[in-house]
Amino acid sequence: MDVRPPEALDTAAMVAAAMLSPLAELAVSDAVVFALGQRSMTLWPQWIDELSAANTAADAQPVYYRQQGSLVVAHSPDQSSLEHFTRLLHHKLPVAYQHQVHSLDGAEVATLEPALAGRFNQGLYLQGEGQLANDQWMAALAQEIRRLGCVWLTEVDVHTLEPHRLQGERAAGQGGREELSVAVDRVVDARGVGSKTLLPALRGVRGEVLRVECIGMELQRPVRLMHPRYQLYVVPRPNHLFVVGATELESEDVGPVTVRSMLELGSALYSLHPAFGEARLISLSSALRPALDNDQPTCKLNDGIWHINGLYRHGYLCAPALVETLTRNLLESST
Numbered sequence: 001m002d003v004r005p006p007e008a009l010d011t012a013a014m015v016a017a018a019m020l021s022p023l024a025e026l027a028v029s030d031a032v033v034f035a036l037g038q039r040s041m042t043l044w045p046q047w048i049d050e051l052s053a054a055n056t057a058a059d060a061q062p063v064y065y066r067q068q069g070s071l072v073v074a075h076s077p078d079q080s081s082l083e084h085f086t087r088l089l090h091h092k093l094p095v096a097y098q099h100q101v102h103s104l105d106g107a108e109v110a111t112l113e114p115a116l117a118g119r120f121n122q123g124l125y126l127q128g129e130g131q132l133a134n135d136q137w138m139a140a141l142a143q144e145i146r147r148l149g150c151v152w153l154t155e156v157d158v159h160t161l162e163p164h165r166l167q168g169e170r171a172a173g174q175g176g177r178e179e180l181s182v183a184v185d186r187v188v189d190a191r192g193v194g195s196k197t198l199l200p201a202l203r204g205v206r207g208e209v210l211r212v213e214c215i216g217m218e219l220q221r222p223v224r225l226m227h228p229r230y231q232l233y234v235v236p237r238p239n240h241l242f243v244v245g246a247t248e249l250e251s252e253d254v255g256p257v258t259v260r261s262m263l264e265l266g267s268a269l270y271s272l273h274p275a276f277g278e279a280r281l282i283s284l285s286s287a288l289r290p291a292l293d294n295d296q297p298t299c300k301l302n303d304g305i306w307h308i309n310g311l312y313r314h315g316y317l318c319a320p321a322l323v324e325t326l327t328r329n330l331l332e333s334s335t
């Protein structure tokens with residue numbers, strides 16, 4: 001297998017829009033994901049603060065993180081999609097969280113997102129949702145790994161896992177391959193779809209996104225556009241960048257983004273605001289979301305090896321809560 005360098009833009013972790021949307025995602029998930037998401041929403045600000053406090057290197061970059069809610073809108077002909085989404089959310093959302101869902105009229109949409117003034121007569125504001133810049137997050141984690149003096153073997157294809165040993169291979173000079181065998185205290189397998197041999201129920205669900213730059217366009221929060229055929233989201237990032245996603249295809253095709261997907265995402269983006277017609281395409285990327293049959297994440301010990309997997313559409317949403325569970329288990333089993 002071709003293992004990608006950490007900064008490559010074709011792993012789910014790098015392609016993801018990295019929205020933290022426990023409410024909106026409840027429409028397509030369940031109480032397990034919701035509970036993990038809610039716990040993670042309290043952990044994310046702590047993680048971001050701890051990481052920036054630890055990382056005092058002169059070249060340390062802050063991680064863009066926002067928790068200013070998200071907005072859901074639909075064009076007039078698609079109002080029934082927004083109404084269905086609203087009813088579904090109220091039906092699935094525990095009573096204690098219902099107050100975080102606010103129905104908006106056109107003027108309230110415009111107050112939240114002035115760039116969308118006059119474009120939508122109704123909307124839904126989901127209080128407490130957030131997003132982060134995952135490229136910055138990954139870069140900050142890499143910096144922290146180095147600061148802590150950890151040995152990080154990148155670009156190694158790990159093919160064999162034992163409770164206290166990892167084996168893999170990596171590229172060596174002149175097109176050759178070099179075998180590696182590393183003794184370790186514990187093994188935690190988080191290879192996403194790459195763990196299929198140990199988790200046969202795992203499947204990859206293809207997702208594609210566009211990244212665009214649109215000078216002059218300002219959005220404060222992720223905006224989801226409801227549509228009977230597909231849902232689009234536009235997630236703002238620093239420097240007038242926007243992540244536009246995402247397709248969801250039951251396919252393990254890892255090829256580049258198709259013309260059809262690019263047209264669907266691009267035309268929905270243009271329909272959100274015509275100013276996006278002048279946006280510059282920065283990248284088109286695709287990756288596989290690792291999913292299990294119940295579409296729930298798992299954190300379990302199998303034959304002496306810990307697995308964190310099945311994060312599907314919710315890797316960023318659920319990661320802190322899963323890591324907390326894993327850490328607790330590791331500490332308990334070492335005492």
Ligand SMILES: Cc1cc2nc3c(=O)[nH]c(=O)nc-3n(C[C@H](O)[C@H](O)[C@H](O)COP(=O)(O)OP(=O)(O)OC[C@H]3O[C@@H](n4cnc5c(N)ncnc54)[C@H](O)[C@@H]3O)c2cc1C
Pocket residue numbers: 001003004011012013014015016017018019020156157158159190191192193194195206207208209245246247286287288289290308309310311312313314315316317318
């Ligand atoms: C288009 C898209 C949009 C998304 N949007 C969101 C979102 O808004 N919010 C959210 O919470 N989640 C989102 N997700 C989901 C999220 O990205 C995934 O749930 C998460 O990245 C899964 O993490 P993972 O570490 O299990 O797998 P991955 O992110 O796939 O990472 C697995 C890593 O293991 C490496 N690897 C694989 N095989 C091997 C091997 N044999 N040896 C060594 N290394 C190996 C890979 O190179 C990769 O670096 C999105 C995903 C996609 C594709």
